[in-house]
Amino acid sequence: MNPPTQISSRQEMIELLNEDLAREFQAIIAYVVYSQTLKGAEYSNIAEELAVHAGEELSHALQIAKQIDYFNGTPTTTPKEVKISEKPAEMLKFDLENETETIRNYRARIRQAEAMGEYGLSEVLRKIIAQEQEHFMDLADALGIDNPVIPQEG
Numbered sequence: 001m002n003p004p005t006q007i008s009s010r011q012e013m014i015e016l017l018n019e020d021l022a023r024e025f026q027a028i029i030a031y032v033v034y035s036q037t038l039k040g041a042e043y044s045n046i047a048e049e050l051a052v053h054a055g056e057e058l059s060h061a062l063q064i065a066k067q068i069d070y071f072n073g074t075p076t077t078t079p080k081e082v083k084i085s086e087k088p089a090e091m092l093k094f095d096l097e098n099e100t101e102t103i104r105n106y107r108a109r110i111r112q113a114e115a116m117g118e119y120g121l122s123e124v125l126r127k128i129i130a131q132e133q134e135h136f137m138d139l140a141d142a143l144g145i146d147n148p149v150i151p152q153e154g
Helices: 010-037 041-070 088-115 119-143
Strands: none
Touching: 010 041, 010 088, 041 088, 041 119, 088 119
16 A cells, blocks of 8 residues: 555544554564574574564554654554465565565655654654665565665555
8 A cells, every 4th residue: 555645634644653553563573473483594594683673673663652642642552464474485575575565654654744844753764764674675685686676655
């Protein structure tokens, strides 16, 4: 789902940030599970890195929840669906897809925040997106592929 470029209210920002928070919860769960279930010597390094990613995603979730509270909203408690597979490469592809969606949405959210004059939110999101891009690169590297281009929302 492509995020809207312009938003019209603080309530709409709360709703979009709650979608982002649900995606962060999804990432936490996925990284915890995948880091402990990836099997095979070729995956040991990325499994360790995924455990680190889980902690970073928790930090992102806390920061997003704080921003939702700043807008006088209530943070969601429901994660987006977590995909599971028996195949390690498939799990990593699921993560890469999720990071792609997260980066695309945070890019839009930064523009939306700035259009609203919410520069504090924009700065929080810029720090988060830098880590999300590191996760993206780690996953692409583990899959043995070049970093895919993340298209802008349409």
